Amino acid sequence: MPAVSKGDGMRGLAVFISDIRNCKSKEAEIKRINKELANIRSKFKGDKALDGYSKKKYVCKLLFIFLLGHDIDFGHMEAVNLLSSNKYTEKQIGYLFISVLVNSNSELIRLINNAIKNDLSSRNPTFMCLALHCIANVGSREMAEAFAGEIPRILVAGDTMDSVKQSAALCLLRLYKASPDLVLMGEWTSRVVHLLNDQHMGVVTAAISLITCLSSKNPDEFKTCVSLAVSRLSRIVSSASTDLQDYTYYFVPAPWLSCKLLRLLQCYPPPEDGAVKGRLVECLETILNKAQEPPKSKKVQHSNAKNAILFEAISLIIHYDSEPNLLVRACNQLGQFLQHRETNLRYLALESMCTLASSEFSHEAVKTHIETVINALKTERDVSVRQRAADLLYAMCDRSNAKQIVAEMLSYLETADYSIREEMVLKVAILAEKYAVDYSWYVDTILNLIRIAGDYVSEEVWYRVIQIVINRDDVQGYAAKTVFEALQAPACHENMVKVGGYILGEFGNLIAGDPRSSPLVQFNLLHSKFHLCSVPTRALLLSAYIKFINLFPETKATIQEVLRSDSQIRNSDVELQQRAVEYLKLSSIASTDVLATVLEEMPPFPERESSILAKLKKKKGPGAVSVELEDGKERGELNGGGDRGGDAAIAASNASTPSPSADLLGLRSTAPVSGTTPSAGSLLVDVFSEAGPSATSAGVNDDGFLSSAPPTVASEDPAPPLPESDELLNKFVCKNNGVLFENQLLQIGIKSEYRQNLGRMYLFYGNKTSVQFVSFNTTVSCPGELQSHILQCICTHTHTLLNVQTKTVEPLVEGGAQVQQVINIECLTDFIDAPLLNIKFRYGGALQNISLKLPVTINKFFQPTEMAAADFFQRWKQLSQPQQEAQKIFKASHGMDTEVLKAKLLGLGTALLENVDPNPENYVCAGVIQTKAQQVGCLLRLEPNAQAQMYRLTLRSSKDTVSQRVCDLLAEQF
Amino acid sequence: MQFMLLFSRQGKLRLQKWYVPLSDKEKKKITRELVQTVLARKPKMCSFLEWRDLKVVYKRYASLYFCCAIENQDNELITLEIIHRYVELLDKYFGSVCELDIIFNFEKAYFILDEFLLGGEAQDTSKKNVLKAIEQADLLQENRPRQFFFLSAQLTTEKPL
Numbered sequence A: 001m002p003a004v005s006k007g008d009g010m011r012g013l014a015v016f017i018s019d020i021r022n023c024k025s026k027e028a029e030i031k032r033i034n035k036e037l038a039n040i041r042s043k044f045k046g047d048k049a050l051d052g053y054s055k056k057k058y059v060c061k062l063l064f065i066f067l068l069g070h071d072i073d074f075g076h077m078e079a080v081n082l083l084s085s086n087k088y089t090e091k092q093i094g095y096l097f098i099s100v101l102v103n104s105n106s107e108l109i110r111l112i113n114n115a116i117k118n119d120l121s122s123r124n125p126t127f128m129c130l131a132l133h134c135i136a137n138v139g140s141r142e143m144a145e146a147f148a149g150e151i152p153r154i155l156v157a158g159d160t161m162d163s164v165k166q167s168a169a170l171c172l173l174r175l176y177k178a179s180p181d182l183v184l185m186g187e188w189t190s191r192v193v194h195l196l197n198d199q200h201m202g203v204v205t206a207a208i209s210l211i212t213c214l215s216s217k218n219p220d221e222f223k224t225c226v227s228l229a230v231s232r233l234s235r236i237v238s239s240a241s242t243d244l245q246d247y248t249y250y251f252v253p254a255p256w257l258s259c260k261l262l263r264l265l266q267c268y269p270p271p272e273d274g275a276v277k278g279r280l281v282e283c284l285e286t287i288l289n290k291a292q293e294p295p296k297s298k299k300v301q302h303s304n305a306k307n308a309i310l311f312e313a314i315s316l317i318i319h320y321d322s323e324p325n326l327l328v329r330a331c332n333q334l335g336q337f338l339q340h341r342e343t344n345l346r347y348l349a350l351e352s353m354c355t356l357a358s359s360e361f362s363h364e365a366v367k368t369h370i371e372t373v374i375n376a377l378k379t380e381r382d383v384s385v386r387q388r389a390a391d392l393l394y395a396m397c398d399r400s401n402a403k404q405i406v407a408e409m410l411s412y413l414e415t416a417d418y419s420i421r422e423e424m425v426l427k428v429a430i431l432a433e434k435y436a437v438d439y440s441w442y443v444d445t446i447l448n449l450i451r452i453a454g455d456y457v458s459e460e461v462w463y464r465v466i467q468i469v470i471n472r473d474d475v476q477g478y479a480a481k482t483v484f485e486a487l488q489a490p491a492c493h494e495n496m497v498k499v500g501g502y503i504l505g506e507f508g509n510l511i512a513g514d515p516r517s518s519p520l521v522q523f524n525l526l527h528s529k530f531h532l533c534s535v536p537t538r539a540l541l542l543s544a545y546i547k548f549i550n551l552f553p554e555t556k557a558t559i560q561e562v563l564r565s566d567s568q569i570r571n572s573d574v575e576l577q578q579r580a581v582e583y584l585k586l587s588s589i590a591s592t593d594v595l596a597t598v599l600e601e602m603p604p605f606p607e608r609e610s611s612i613l614a615k616l617k618k619k620k621g622p623g624a625v626s627v628e629l630e631d632g633k634e635r636g637e638l639n640g641g642g643d644r645g646g647d648a649a650i651a652a653s654n655a656s657t658p659s660p661s662a663d664l665l666g667l668r669s670t671a672p673v674s675g676t677t678p679s680a681g682s683l684l685v686d687v688f689s690e691a692g693p694s695a696t697s698a699g700v701n702d703d704g705f706l707s708s709a710p711p712t713v714a715s716e717d718p719a720p721p722l723p724e725s726d727e728l729l730n731k732f733v734c735k736n737n738g739v740l741f742e743n744q745l746l747q748i749g750i751k752s753e754y755r756q757n758l759g760r761m762y763l764f765y766g767n768k769t770s771v772q773f774v775s776f777n778t779t780v781s782c783p784g785e786l787q788s789h790i791l792q793c794i795c796t797h798t799h800t801l802l803n804v805q806t807k808t809v810e811p812l813v814e815g816g817a818q819v820q821q822v823i824n825i826e827c828l829t830d831f832i833d834a835p836l837l838n839i840k841f842r843y844g845g846a847l848q849n850i851s852l853k854l855p856v857t858i859n860k861f862f863q864p865t866e867m868a869a870a871d872f873f874q875r876w877k878q879l880s881q882p883q884q885e886a887q888k889i890f891k892a893s894h895g896m897d898t899e900v901l902k903a904k905l906l907g908l909g910t911a912l913l914e915n916v917d918p919n920p921e922n923y924v925c926a927g928v929i930q931t932k933a934q935q936v937g938c939l940l941r942l943e944p945n946a947q948a949q950m951y952r953l954t955l956r957s958s959k960d961t962v963s964q965r966v967c968d969l970l971a972e973q974f
Numbered sequence B: 001m002q003f004m005l006l007f008s009r010q011g012k013l014r015l016q017k018w019y020v021p022l023s024d025k026e027k028k029k030i031t032r033e034l035v036q037t038v039l040a041r042k043p044k045m046c047s048f049l050e051w052r053d054l055k056v057v058y059k060r061y062a063s064l065y066f067c068c069a070i071e072n073q074d075n076e077l078i079t080l081e082i083i084h085r086y087v088e089l090l091d092k093y094f095g096s097v098c099e100l101d102i103i104f105n106f107e108k109a110y111f112i113l114d115e116f117l118l119g120g121e122a123q124d125t126s127k128k129n130v131l132k133a134i135e136q137a138d139l140l141q142e143n144r145p146r147q148f149f150f151l152s153a154q155l156t157t158e159k160p161l
Helices: A011-022 A026-045 A052-067 A076-083 A088-100 A106-120 A125-138 A141-147 A150-156 A162-178 A186-197 A201-217 A225-237 A255-265 A274-292 A300-320 A324-337 A343-356 A363-367 A370-379 A383-396 A402-413 A418-434 A439-456 A459-471 A473-487 A494-511 A519-530 A535-551 A553-564 A574-589 A592-598 A611-620 A631-639 A646-653 A682-689 A704-708 A725-731 A784-788 A869-878 A898-908 A960-971 B024-040 B076-094 B099-104 B106-116 B127-139
Strands: A738-742 A746-755 A758-767 A773-781 A791-800 A818-827 A836-843 A846-853 A862-864 A885-891 A911-913 A923-930 A935-945 A950-957 B003-008 B013-018 B048-051 B054-061 B064-070
Touching: A011 A026, A011 A052, A011 B099, A026 A052, A052 A076, A052 A088, A052 B013, A052 B106, A076 A088, A076 A106, A088 A125, A088 B106, A106 A125, A106 A141, A125 A141, A125 A150, A125 A162, A125 B127, A141 A162, A150 A162, A150 A186, A162 A201, A186 A201, A186 A225, A201 A225, A201 A255, A225 A255, A225 A274, A255 A300, A255 B076, A274 A300, A274 A324, A300 A324, A300 A343, A300 B076, A324 A343, A324 A363, A343 A363, A343 A370, A343 A383, A343 B048, A343 B076, A363 A383, A370 A383, A370 A402, A383 A402, A383 A418, A383 B048, A402 A418, A402 A439, A418 A439, A418 A459, A418 A611, A439 A459, A439 A473, A439 A494, A459 A473, A459 A494, A459 A611, A473 A494, A473 A519, A494 A519, A494 A535, A519 A535, A519 A553, A535 A553, A535 A574, A535 A592, A553 A574, A574 A592, A725 A738, A725 A846, A738 A846, A746 A846, A758 A773, A773 A818, A869 A923, A869 A935, A885 A960, A898 A911, A898 A923, A898 A935, A935 A960, A950 A960, B003 B024, B013 B024, B013 B099, B013 B106, B024 B048, B024 B054, B024 B064, B054 B076, B064 B076, B076 B099, B076 B106, B076 B127, B099 B106, B106 B127
Parallel strands: none
Antiparallel strands: A738 A746, A746 A758, A758 A818, A773 A836, A791 A818, A836 A846, A862 A923, A885 A950, A911 A923, A923 A935, A935 A950, B003 B013, B003 B064, B048 B054, B054 B064
């Protein structure tokens, strides 16, 4: 095709581009551009009307300048003129400019929308396509508002040209992604699904992207697409490579469409209909078979297209995770790719195998490739491929191969890229703990980790090794010996000093019999590192020293000497100074017995999920850690995990030295032992299984006589909510934090945060008495009709922040202590009744049973929406059906101060819109309530009447129950 | 697909197409970062990389890099072929396309891309259909001769790696 015949050149534009390219320096370029901008400005401002061609040329120049990276702040009007032109080339340039330089000037948008509207109704397919492209490129909310209703009609109309249908489908997809609330498929759903059957392959290719996106959000409404997709796929897979003419790409029939079909099927579980499922399995088998056939072309495009389908098919097989035969075949196929000469295929095979490793059906098959993967870790030249290999090793690790994999990962760490070291360290630490059979191996591994990559060993990792050593007495002697040896190295990492200091302070006695590691040798070894360490480590070492005095009285004089030296006792750091003073004093005045009690060996830590997992998950984002590590374990860290470690534990065990800044290591709590109720996830079941609070409750029972009697069944039922619980709830409508409840015994504080349809609430239960609460237990339930579909509460560990010396089976809240509970909330659809919180505990033997409403109200899920006056009134009018409106007129029960009112309205979660209501005394707000099921747009108007001390509150939303509920809630606030 | 960038070996941006709303500042930042990352990679390295929470798929044709950012569940290999099909379309339209064609006729490069990809998804994968749409459009244009340029290395001759 000769290049000359193509389109029209714009000579002036070409000259300008040449000029720019010939500029020798950045300055020259800027000078040339400024000259041009001045020229264009004067042309646009000049009296002489520009002809279309010149306008087009100048707009194009502006576009070019913008694409070079310069700011352009004019020319939009000219572009709008162009796109309203009847000449195709002018229209095209006008649209291009607008698509690239999106502008939010509302007047401009109105003009653009007008032009688009004209083109859409022009029945000229080229014009329609240009208009649709522009909407798809800009994708703004204004455009969605203007056209989301029209485009589905164009998409399914019988007389729409194929090319227009294609553009309409993808245009709608873009609008749906940007403003899902505005694109309502409703009546069009089935006709859109049937586009999968369209004669024109291009229409199917475009439509399926839209259908996939809609299906992933509304699977039920679109589920008929499954059988259609399977039959379409089956026709393509079984077609000869020439059948599909131009849709065959390098001998592969319709690779894009095939991939998209396989992707769509991943929105659904395996088909229930046996025939459909059979057909699909046949397709998947054919795809796997084709991978074994000799290539029809040597071109990389051929193999890429073919393998793209293969990988998508494997993704579907993994998604179903129910066909052992296919899973193993997939694994074998990927195994072949592991050694392929194409780096791309090796990369993808490693990545894909990672997910296969977590399936019970294919885990073993994946493991057979261990040598190849280890080899990849060692020899791949591309770091991104090595990273995939490391991920796969982690995923395929189990008890049988843990030692080998951990050893390989450790040796890789020595040369690993800096960017991935921290993650590698976490992985090694997790595997070492998870699959440790003998704990000396575990200790060796972690110490190696610190030796090789000390800088990348986070707190979680070294806390964890200490917890484990303390809890397992079979490994303590070994640990002491090993750290002692590791500390011999002339240069050892500070993390090693921390672990060494802690472990020798606790268990140095276990190796003190050997003259080579006598108490004084141990002490001198530790102290030789002291001066090289940071303040937190020094503080830890000082605690280790005082422990030494208890373990080895013969070191007392030496250590006291050290503590007494100016560099300790007059240290400029308050914490170090305080420790030195207090430890010195303690060691001089306390009797041996007292000393032995105060400096007793650490009690075992409560068994808890590793916080390292949470850390890794945070680093990698969701999905990176295999499924079994979900939820509960992650939250383990929120409450516990990390806050228990090294130095804080020593400091706290020194009961006589309550250091005000014992938190130096950045730990949240100094509590050495925490009572943990491992209730992660279990309350989820409670919420759905419990049929709300029973009416036959015994209520609060503080009768002392009953205290020794075993509790009757009735008294264990949750009490009915307190009479004042509605009032308490109302306090929290416009705020998220505060004290929810308080009586003589208990205080309950709340902190909560919400994002979209999710919320997280922290409840703090404070024991106000000096006596412990026993059998402390809380449950959250959703009342009545709502329980099945409204809120999902997953309650996780409760956790004490203060000292509980013994390992508890029953949850205890010590006198003066506070326990924390985290509740995660997901709003599934709109609701009225708040969930109930029931708290039960025994205080001095008497059962306390309190029920409250948790302050979770529908307005918590508001997303504020800013809009201009015109938009507001347009929408207000749209919501004019009587049931969409709720109104209340009520007397002011508080002052009518403007700022207070504003703060409350903002606290409600809506956007407060200024300059909308013609009466400046009035307030209008807008917001969208986000629930999983849908989004409900909501508009609000509050009209205060200062003279009458009255308000009129009006709510309009697309859902009657929402209008009413928000109106009721808000009316109580003023 | 979230965006597509075309840039030269010298790091000059030749075409940018964004399918997600981002501010100009963010776009510039992303472009700078990504151009640097990709140019720093050696030949023979794999065409995919993890970047922020996206996957980046890139390929070099002569002096130009074509680079797409896709989401996690998207298919890397088929994206590589999206790039290739786009290069084929440019090649067919310009007749042995080279970087200069794209510089001097950037608006055409955008039009062709819009016919092929819309909102980040393939609109039509048939070469014939896409070109037909462009040619129909060209027929509607006034006839002014297009500029001639010296054609440098053709894009479709993939540089031996």
